[in-house]
Amino acid sequence: MDAFTRLTGPALVLPQxxxxxxxxxxxxxxxxxSFDGLADGAFADWRFDANGDEKxxxxxxxxxxxxxxxxVAGRNFGCGSSREHAPRALLAYGFRVxxxxxxxxxFRNNSQNVGLLPIVLPEDQHARLLEMDGGDLTIDLxxxxxxxxxxxxxxxxxxxxxxxCLLNGMDRLDFxxxxxxxxxxxxxxxxx
Amino acid sequence: MGDExxxxxTRDGAAGPRSLFxxxxxxxxxxxxxxxxxxxxxxxxxxxxxxxxPQGFDMLRERGLSVRRPDRTLATLDHSTPTTPPGPDGERxxxxxxxxxxxxxxxxxxxxFGIRLEGWGSDYRxxxxxxxxxxxxxxxxxTVVCGDSHTSTHGAFGALAFGIGTTEVGYVxxxxxxxxxxxxxxxxVVNGRLGPGVAAKDLALxxxxxxxxxxxxxxxxxxxxxxxxxLDMEGRMTVCNMTxxxxxRAGMVAPDxxxxxxxxxxxxxxxxxxxxxxxxxxxxxxTEDGASFDREIHVDAADVAxxxxxxxxxxxxxxxxxxxxxxxxxxxxxxxxxxxVTGGQPLDGHAVDVVFVGSCTNGRLxxxxxxxxILRGHRVSAGTRMLVVPxxxxxxxxxxxxxxxxxxxEAGAEWRExxxxxxxxxxxxxxxxxxxxxxxxxxxxEGRQGTGARTMLxxxxxAAACAIAGRVVDPRxxxxxxxx
Numbered sequence: 060m061d062a063f064t065r066l067t068g069p070a071l072v073l074p075q076x077x078x079x080x081x082x083x084x085x086x087x088x089x090x091x092x093s094f095d096g097l098a099d100g101a102f103a104d105w106r107f108d109a110n111g112d113e114k115x116x117x118x119x120x121x122x123x124x125x126x127x128x129x130x131v132a133g134r135n136f137g138c139g140s141s142r143e144h145a146p147r148a149l150l151a152y153g154f155r156v157x158x159x160x161x162x163x164x165x166f167r168n169n170s171q172n173v174g175l176l177p178i179v180l181p182e183d184q185h186a187r188l189l190e191m192d193g194g195d196l197t198i199d200l201x202x203x204x205x206x207x208x209x210x211x212x213x214x215x216x217x218x219x220x221x222x223x224c225l226l227n228g229m230d231r232l233d234f235x236x237x238x239x240x241x242x243x244x245x246x247x248x249x250x251x
Numbered sequence: 252m253g254d255e256x257x258x259x260x261t262r263d264g265a266a267g268p269r270s271l272f273x274x275x276x277x278x279x280x281x282x283x284x285x286x287x288x289x290x291x292x293x294x295x296x297x298x299x300x301x302x303x304x305p306q307g308f309d310m311l312r313e314r315g316l317s318v319r320r321p322d323r324t325l326a327t328l329d330h331s332t333p334t335t336p337p338g339p340d341g342e343r344x345x346x347x348x349x350x351x352x353x354x355x356x357x358x359x360x361x362x363x364f365g366i367r368l369e370g371w372g373s374d375y376r377x378x379x380x381x382x383x384x385x386x387x388x389x390x391x392x393x394t395v396v397c398g399d400s401h402t403s404t405h406g407a408f409g410a411l412a413f414g415i416g417t418t419e420v421g422y423v424x425x426x427x428x429x430x431x432x433x434x435x436x437x438x439x440v441v442n443g444r445l446g447p448g449v450a451a452k453d454l455a456l457x458x459x460x461x462x463x464x465x466x467x468x469x470x471x472x473x474x475x476x477x478x479x480x481x482l483d484m485e486g487r488m489t490v491c492n493m494t495x496x497x498x499x500r501a502g503m504v505a506p507d508x509x510x511x512x513x514x515x516x517x518x519x520x521x522x523x524x525x526x527x528x529x530x531x532x533x534x535x536x537x538t539e540d541g542a543s544f545d546r547e548i549h550v551d552a553a554d555v556a557x558x559x560x561x562x563x564x565x566x567x568x569x570x571x572x573x574x575x576x577x578x579x580x581x582x583x584x585x586x587x588x589x590x591x592v593t594g595g596q597p598l599d600g601h602a603v604d605v606v607f608v609g610s611c612t613n614g615r616l617x618x619x620x621x622x623x624x625i626l627r628g629h630r631v632s633a634g635t636r637m638l639v640v641p642x643x644x645x646x647x648x649x650x651x652x653x654x655x656x657x658x659x660x661e662a663g664a665e666w667r668e669x670x671x672x673x674x675x676x677x678x679x680x681x682x683x684x685x686x687x688x689x690x691x692x693x694x695x696x697e698g699r700q701g702t703g704a705r706t707m708l709x710x711x712x713x714a715a716a717c718a719i720a721g722r723v724v725d726p727r728x729x730x731x732x733x734x735x
Contacts, residue, residue, distance in 0.1 A: 076582050077464055077564050081696040086677040090331055090349040092305035092356045104698045109684065135465040138498060138564075139696060140675075141400040142303065143416035161465055164434075164500050165400055169416035218432060220288050230418070232314070235426040238282055238291050242319075242428055245281045245293055251323075 060174035062228030066155060067197040070129035071118060074189050078132055079139035080166065084148040097144055098151035129156045129196050131188045137166025137177075146170040156198050158205065160185035171221040172230065176200060184213045200226055268539035271505050272436050272471050275411040275536070279394045281428055289430040295393040296405075297423045298379050299326035299366065301357040302677070303398030307420035308360040319427045321365040325388055328354050328370050329378045331678055334640055334667035343371075346679030364424075377643020377669040380404040380611035384488065385645050387517025391506035391533035396423055401611045401693065403494040406503035407487035408510055409536050411471070413500040435545040437470040437499070438538075441478035443552035448727040450621065450710035451486035452613055452691065454478065454550075455493035456558040456568045462548060464566040467499025470546065473538060474504050478552035484513040485617040492612045493693055496565040505537040557725055559598055560695045560708040562586035567695075568708070571725040572597050589697055590705050591687070598707070598723045605688035606637040606718040607700070608711050609667075610674040613691035614642030618711040619650045622691075623658040625715035625726055630663050632721025637664035638680065640672040664718070676700045689717040 088100030106119050113120045130149065136159040137145060146169050149157065157170065158178045170177040176198065180188070187207075188196075194208030200222060205213040224231060245251065269277075276292075284290035297320075304326075311317065318324060331350040337343045345351040361368035369375045375382055380401055383389040391409035396402060398420045405412035419429055439458055445451075459466075472494055479487065487504045494502025504510075511530045514520045521529045556570040563586045569575055577594040578584035587594050592601065608614075608622045619641065631637045639659045641647035647669055650656055656666045673680040674692035676699070682688040684703025691714050695706040709717070716726035 074581075075585070079564070079694075079696045081675075081694065081699050085698055085702070086675040089302050089677060090347060090353050092353055093309075094306055104702050109702065135468070135498070138464060139400065139495075139694060141398060141402075141414035141416055143306075143398075143418060161468060163465075163498060164468055165414055165416065165495075169418070172416060172418040218289070219286060220430070223287075231430050232310070232422055232425060234288070234430060235291065235422055235428050238426070238428065241281050241291065242293070242426060246427075249278075249293075251293065251295065251320075 060228055060230060063155060063174060063176050063200055063225045065197070065199045065201065066128055067195050068128040069123060069126065069193070070131050070158070070188070070191065070196045071124050071127040072189055072191065073118070073130065073132045076133040077135045077138055080137060080142050080145040081139055083137065083145040084142065088148075089142060089144055094144065094147050097148040100144070101148040101152035125153060128154060129158065129198065130154045131158045131191070133189070134160045134185070136162050138163040141165045141169070143169045143173060146173050146175040150175050158185070158188060171225065174225065174228070176225060178205065178215045178217070180205070180213055180215055268541040270436060270538040270542040270544065271409060271473055271503055271536055272411065273542065275392065275394065276433055278392065279411070284432060289432050291428050292394060292431045294396050294423050294427055294429060295323060296383070296388055296395045297324045297427070298383055298395065298397035298402070299324060299357070299420070300329050300379050300397070300399065301353045302330045303417050304360065304420055305353065305356045306417050307398070307424055308364065310418070310421035311364070311424055314425070316425045318364040318366060318424045323427060324366045324424070325383065326357060326361050326366050326368045327376050327379050327382050328357065329669075330671045330675070332670045333678055334670050334672045334680055336668055346677070350678065374644055377646065378611045378614055378671055380488070380492065381614055381642030381646060384408065384484070385517070385643060387514055387520030390514065390520065390529070391510060392536055396429065400495045401492050403500065403502045404488050404492040404611055406491040406494070406501055407484060409503060409506035409533060411501055411503065414495065434471045434500070435469050437467065437472045437546040437548065438544040439472055439474050439548045439550060440476040441474065441550045441552050442476050443478060444481055445478055445552050445555055448712065449555050449557060450712060451482055451489040452710035453558045454552070454555050455490045456560065456565065456708065457555045458490070458550060459493060459497045459566050460568050461550060462497050464496060464564045465498045467494065467497040470499045471501040471503070472497070472499045473544070474502060475538070479504055480507065483617065484509060485615045488615070489612055493565070496693060506533040507537070557710065557713050557727065559689070559713060559723060560706070561590060561592050561598055563589055563695055563697050565693065565695060565708060569598065571599055571713070571723070591685075599725065601723040602687060603635055603689050603717045603722055604686040605682050606631070606635060606714050607640070607673040607688055607690040607692060608638070608714050609640030609642065609672055610692035611642065611671070612693045613711050614640060614646065616646050616649050618691065619646065619655050622711040622715040623655045625712050626662045626664070626719065627658050629719045631718045635718055635721045637662070637718040638667060638673055639664050640667045641669050643669045673700055676704070682706070689714045689723070
């Protein structure tokens with residue numbers, strides 16, 4: 060996965076609460092055996108009508124959506140299924156960061172595993188970002204801070220190991236493989 | 252150790268009373284978590300299906316790795332599979348060539364890596380969360396994972412079971428372990444007994460409404476109390492299955508004699524003396540008196556009634572007869588509009604176009620019996636399509652042995668082959684746009700059962716009663732009419 064250190068860019072706001080993974084990518088896009096080509100599935104039923112034409116009025120179809128690397132979404136983003144296709148579809152669409160006041164557990168894990176940075180902010184700070192009207196955000200993972208266009212700073216918590224992996228573009232397989240001796244010992248001791 | 256005060260709960264320490272979850276966690280730690288690194292958690296059972304595994308196997312090939320424990324890995328075909336029988340030529344009616352290719356990919360991967368696959372022709376193939384328990388693969392004290400959020404189902408056996416993403420599927424295939432932070436703990440105590448005609452599904456929906464669709468985020472939930480103890484294993488599986496709809500990855504119930512008797516004689520469960528030894532260990536997993544939880548919720552079973560969702564998340568539900576909320580927030584307005592439901596009125600009488608009985612939530616034998624008991628001697632309403640999809644080949648066989656298939660067919664319902672089917676509609680079993688489906692499945696998200704489809708979640712009894720009436724009705728009213 061790609062490393063993430065620091066990024067500045069416009070944010071797209073989707074204020075709806077409880078945006079579930081079926082919205083992020085509908086199940087009909089899950090029959091592929093690779094993760095290629097998921098961009099078309101991102102929010103497909105929000106963006107396109109039954110004929111495949113773009114729905115007017117959907118912010119995801121506006122030109123600025125295509126160039127926004129940051130998604131600010133309503134509370135409890137990513138609830139629902141465990142499909143890793145969801146964060147991967149957001150990455151394919153062009154997002155690198157998702158900010159909410161709450162992010163569902165499995166989606167958050169999956170995001171960290173594939174290089175999409177999930178940021179959880181307190182309700183009041185999140186509310187301010189939901190109401191922002193244009194302007195860039197800077198996301199600084201090294202210092203775990205979000206900086207808005209008025210130079211307001213919002214510090215966020217992220218698990219230290221997840222941060223380390225994202226900063227270094229490192230997946231967790233090497234971490235696990237390095238534990239082989241302990242795993243063998245565990246299996247012997249616990250008759251696994 | 253000498254200074255521990257008896258009866259004082261410590262969450263992780265060995266000295267204080269421990270919860271089921273504490274015991275499950277501690278027994279699977281290969282390496283303790285630190286401030287800098289997560290715990291390495293051992294996985295006893297890895298369940299695999301066709302949709303979320305192909306890229307995990309690719310990861311192994313790219314890295315030149317094998318499956319560490321094929322004997323702890325069990326695969327089946329369920330999500331992308333057609334629910335119509337094969338044609339005279341033996342060909343199955345896959346929805347798309349890609350769906351067929353996905354199934355064939357899992358068949359090849361299982362062959363290449365030596366994994367047991369309950370595939371086409373197996374007597375056990377089925378929805379992965381129906382199959383695992385039926386085979387006795389799921390056992391108390393285990394850690395169970397699968398690339399599917401409804402893996403929480405297996406917690407009904409006193410296992411720590413949760414859904415994972417495909418990258419993590421690859422990790423477990425390669426190392427039989429996962430990097431994990433220990434979640435917080437919550438206990439949901441359900442006091443009293445469920446009333447007549449009130450199902451485990453109604454209880455699950457009631458709990459989600461009580462704690463909210465995000466109330467369980469960051470937690471592992473233990474369900475306890477008289478009403479939980481009174482549920483059979485299939486009812487407990489329904490409750491644990493829906494745990495993820497409250498935001499918690501794992502839900503669990505302490506093993507008891509009901510658990511032990513369910514597992515006795517199952518193919519992959521221990522047998523003979525080994526079973527008795529295992530059963531003693533399972534019963535010792537129960538939460539000890541005085542164990543602490545980060546959060547505890549009490550629910551009165553007498554408050555639970557037949558329940559139906561009116562909106563677009565599983566927390567948006569009402570008891571039958573209860574008025575749906577007004578559209579007083581943007582979320583509620585959007586949900587009412589999407590569903591074609593009027594705020595301020597009960598759902599009772601709302602027209603129902605499709606009824607779906609099945610899924611990992613309610614596709615087991617007791618669920619089919621509950622639906623058949625309502626349907627027996629009646630017809631599905633002329634304007635309504637009813638699809639009954641057994642959760643597995645075993646469920647299908649057992650249902651047919653007691654004539655449930657005849658009840659459904661004579662009522663005018665469709666009796667299908669096992670699979671996930673219309674729950675997530677990726678196999679072509681779709682609810683048309685704008686149509687209302689009463690479904691025994693687990694998610695009523697926008698478009699879940701097909702683009703534009705409107706889903707109302709309910710118990711099998713409620714679903715069957717709605718099928719007869721062609722509109723939303725209380726199954727207890729249906730039963731009352733029978734008596735009259």
